[in-house]
Amino acid sequence: MPPSQPVPLDTDVRWIHGSASPRRLTDPPLQVHRLAPGTVLIRQSKDLTFEAPFVLLLLGGRRALLLDTGAVDGTTLREVVDGVLADWLSARTGPDAYDPDAYDLAAYDPAAYELVVAHTHAHGDHVAGDAAFADRPATTVVGHDLGAVRDFFGFTDWPAQVVPFELGGRTLEVFGIPGHHATSIAVHDPTTGLLHTGDTVYPGRIYVEDPEALLDTLDRLVAFAEDRGVRHVLGCHVEMTRTLGRDHPLGSRYQPDEPSPFMTVAQLRAVREAFRTVAHRPGIHRFDDVVFCVGNGPRVQVPLLARGLLERARWQLGLRSRRRSRRRTD
Numbered sequence: 436m437p438p439s440q441p442v443p444l445d446t447d448v449r450w451i452h453g454s455a456s457p458r459r460l461t462d463p464p465l466q467v468h469r470l471a472p473g474t475v476l477i478r479q480s481k482d483l484t485f486e487a488p489f490v491l492l493l494l495g496g497r498r499a500l501l502l503d504t505g506a507v508d509g510t511t512l513r514e515v516v517d518g519v520l521a522d523w524l525s526a527r528t529g530p531d532a533y534d535p536d537a538y539d540l541a542a543y544d545p546a547a548y549e550l551v552v553a554h555t556h557a558h559g560d561h562v563a564g565d566a567a568f569a570d571r572p573a574t575t576v577v578g579h580d581l582g583a584v585r586d587f588f589g590f591t592d593w594p595a596q597v598v599p600f601e602l603g604g605r606t607l608e609v610f611g612i613p614g615h616h617a618t619s620i621a622v623h624d625p626t627t628g629l630l631h632t633g634d635t636v637y638p639g640r641i642y643v644e645d646p647e648a649l650l651d652t653l654d655r656l657v658a659f660a661e662d663r664g665v666r667h668v669l670g671c672h673v674e675m676t677r678t679l680g681r682d683h684p685l686g687s688r689y690q691p692d693e694p695s696p697f698m699t700v701a702q703l704r705a706v707r708e709a710f711r712t713v714a715h716r717p718g719i720h721r722f723d724d725v726v727f728c729v730g731n732g733p734r735v736q737v738p739l740l741a742r743g744l745l746e747r748a749r750w751q752l753g754l755r756s757r758r759r760s761r762r763r764t765d
């Protein structure tokens with residue numbers, strides 16, 4: 436059984452955030468951080484992809500779940516995942532195992548330990564590394580379309596149904612959160628109190644594909660988080676600065692001023708309240724922790740692209756961005 440109190444996460448980490456100059460790229464391809472035993476968060480380098488997505492790896496007694504394969508070729512990610520799984524399998528009966536009593540050691544068979552590669556949603560910056568896992572033994576790569584996602588997790592009532600997903604001594608909960616993308620899922624890990632919200636809620640620009648679906652999704656996310664006593668809300672990117680209401684420009688290659696990727700349930704509630712006020716107004720709407728981009732017309736695209744091009748030129752020339760006011764205190 437999972438522990439009654441969530442295992443604390445080590446969220447105090449300085450993430451790689453790109454390089455100050457294109458003439459001196461300093462980030463490693465990936466940063467791997469152990470949040471808790473069997474709970475690993477990986478960030479891809481901004482030197483490789485401005486998206487710099489986060490990829491989550493959750494391990495149980497019988498199998499592991501990799502959520503997303505990132506925005507670039509997955510060869511390096513696969514090496515990292517293979518290493519983490521090997522360490523986990525050698526250490527899981529020792530002090531590194533989060534709950535050794537949960538494992539059925541008689542059934543212990545490292546060769547049969549499965550890896551499931553699933554996706555927060557099917558956008559390219561979350562599935563680009565899939566091919567590197569296609570030939571991996573004991574591995575299932577979940578398909579990208581909605582039918583494949585529903586079938587794999589066993590949904591009979593998409594998106595509201597909460598479906599259990601068993602890792603072995605660690606039961607995750609999965610439900611649909613359309614609005615940013617039709618295939619978006621949330622994954623809850625009761626062991627750590629972590630709710631993963633993909634690109635649907637994160638400290639950055641929330642691109643709204645379907646406003647009605649997102650209104651419903653945010654209501655369900657808040658109700659779920661309150662009901663389950665969620666401790667941390669995590670998405671796939673960071674695009675805000677530490678100045679409230681201010682995002683890094685689209686395509687930024689250097690973000691030294693990032694807030695944590697982890698948000699609180701109070702922030703999730705605020706995101707829900709904020710979206711209710713702008714859901715039906717196409718355009719860019721700034722709030723403290725997120726920027727909603729509603730619709731895909733020129734009112735959204737032109738300012739985003741113009742600011743992004745300016746930032747890119749500034750970065751290429753080695754010029755620094757202006758400082759801002761209303762700083763965060765966390």
Ligand SMILES: [Zn+2]
Nearest residue numbers: 558560634671
């Ligand atoms: Zn994304």
